[in-house]
Amino acid sequence: MTQAPRYFALIPAAGVGARMGAASPKQYMKIGGRPMLRHTLDAFLSSDLVAHTFVVVSPDDPYIDAVAPSHGVTILRCGGDSRMESVRNGLAVLASTLGPDDWVLVHDAARPGLTADLIEKLVSAIGDHPAGGLLALPIVDTVKRCIDGEAAGTVPRKGLWLAQTPQMFRYRLLSQALAATTDPNAITDDASAVEALGLSPKLVEGHPRNLKVTLPEDIRIAEMYLAVSQPEFV
Ligand SMILES: Nc1ccn([C@@H]2O[C@H](COP(=O)(O)OP(=O)(O)OP(=O)(O)O)[C@@H](O)[C@H]2O)c(=O)n1
Ligand SMILES: C[C@](O)(CO)[C@H](O)COP(=O)(O)O
Numbered sequence: 001m002t003q004a005p006r007y008f009a010l011i012p013a014a015g016v017g018a019r020m021g022a023a024s025p026k027q028y029m030k031i032g033g034r035p036m037l038r039h040t041l042d043a044f045l046s047s048d049l050v051a052h053t054f055v056v057v058s059p060d061d062p063y064i065d066a067v068a069p070s071h072g073v074t075i076l077r078c079g080g081d082s083r084m085e086s087v088r089n090g091l092a093v094l095a096s097t098l099g100p101d102d103w104v105l106v107h108d109a110a111r112p113g114l115t116a117d118l119i120e121k122l123v124s125a126i127g128d129h130p131a132g133g134l135l136a137l138p139i140v141d142t143v144k145r146c147i148d149g150e151a152a153g154t155v156p157r158k159g160l161w162l163a164q165t166p167q168m169f170r171y172r173l174l175s176q177a178l179a180a181t182t183d184p185n186a187i188t189d190d191a192s193a194v195e196a197l198g199l200s201p202k203l204v205e206g207h208p209r210n211l212k213v214t215l216p217e218d219i220r221i222a223e224m225y226l227a228v229s230q231p232e233f234v
Contacts, residue, residue: 006051006102007123008105010091020214040110044107044114048116054075055074056087084184084185084188087178092175095175103171104174113226118210132169133203134163135164136161136163136204137206137208139160165189167191169201174193
């Protein structure tokens with residue numbers, strides 16, 4: 001008898017938010033009155049598909065205990081110097097908890113606009129795809145290459161997508177892909193590590209509300225999306 005697939009969330013939340021330039025790491029900044037990371041965790045807690053959520057923070061993180069709910073979330077204090085190392089360390093800690101065929105949905109703490117509907121859309125579109133997949137958005141603007149503040153060329157946008165998260169892979173594949181990565185700073189998302197193995201993760205159209213909060217001006221945009229509880233895209 002085949003077992004039903006199990007889905008786990010892994011949220012890297014060990015960044016410092018240098019581009020946000022705030023006094024504390026951006027994942028703890030308030031958005032609509034609540035810490036950004038709490039919105040992110042709640043998206044997974046509200047999904048019936050997700051068996052459990054793990055959040056990776058820095059070993060000396062002083063904020064997480066006040067933010068994570070007491071049920072449904074396990075805190076892993078094993079964050080690394082880059083996003084990739086934080087994910088890799090989290091996967092290593094989970095080696096005896098997850099099976100090789102379990103699915104891991106890696107999602108940035110800094111994307112608080114995720115919804116249970118988007119999680120379901122991703123999981124159902126990926127199905128049993130051997131290379132896993134990710135939410136992403138097709139580029140709609142004209143793309144320029146910038147050199148010294150001037151347009152040095154126009155890059156055809158056909159076929160270009162912006163990667164979002166969650167990015168979901170079976171535990172064994174993602175672990176193998178990240179173990180094979182030698183330069184942690186060269187890999188800015190999980191899918192690139194899988195692509196480097198010669199595989200092609202599936203792209204599933206996400207939504208602008210799932211933006212990554214990176215710069216100060218992103219806070220207001222995220223607040224606007226979070227004020228809309230039932231988006232129109234499903
Ligand atoms: N060493 C790191 C760096 C990043 N992240 C996480 O990876 C996600 C995406 O990274 P990004 O938006 O770049 O966050 P920061 O690294 O915090 O931001 P910045 O690059 O501006 O410093 C975030 O949830 C961040 O907390 C992490 O877990 N460990
Ligand atoms: C994974 C990611 O969200 C995909 O867009 C993104 O690459 C992570 O942020 P970073 O600034 O590149 O670390």
